[in-house]
Amino acid sequence: MKKIGSPSSVPWSVLVAVENIPDTGLHISIDAPASTRAKLAELAALRELPQLSAVFDLTRQGAEVHVAGQVSARVSQACVVTLEPIESDIQEAVDLKFAPASAGGTELEPKSARKRSLGGDEPPEPLVGGTLDLGALAIEFLILGIDPYPRKAGAQFAPPKVTDAGEHPFAALESLKKNLGGGQS
Secondary structure (H helix, E strand, O other), rough: OOOOOOOOOOOOEEEEEEEHHOOEEEEEEEEEEHHHHHHHHHHHOOOOOEEEEEEEEEEOOOEEEEEEEEEEEEEEEOOOOOOOOOEEEEEEEEEEEEEEEEOOOOOOOOOOHHHHHOOOOOOOOOEEOOEEHHHHHHHHHHHHOOOOOOOOOOOOOOOOOOOOOOOOHHHHHHHHHHOOOOOOO
């Protein structure tokens, strides 16, 4: 998963310091305010984003943090066929592990170890600065859950019917081909 950016460039930032996560875990519910939803609707090319919330359970596992939960949203988009407004609900499950980034950057393990892990679980996401940004995480899963081609129920694309059987756009080329003797197979 690609990190959206620094907290100042993220439209919704809810930071949680790893050191503040108790051994018993931490349950957090967040709701995006109206101004944030308006910014996100513009960012995601939505007509409207009337609801965006997330519920997360954070559990420390040694130096790693396991984040499980769900991002819920209601989005309003334009149908790709009729251009009419269409609303849909998004429910995206979150199940990620975060591990501290190495001192030299964000590489968590040697490339040889990563190659071995490709067959099983994905490697953990980098945990930079000892904090998790749950707002940015909710945005990422919201964007993943948006249907890029929303279609209203029953809407089907029908190409326009050609009623004029006369001259078509390539008629001149067809007659030129016949005149030059290219019409034979």
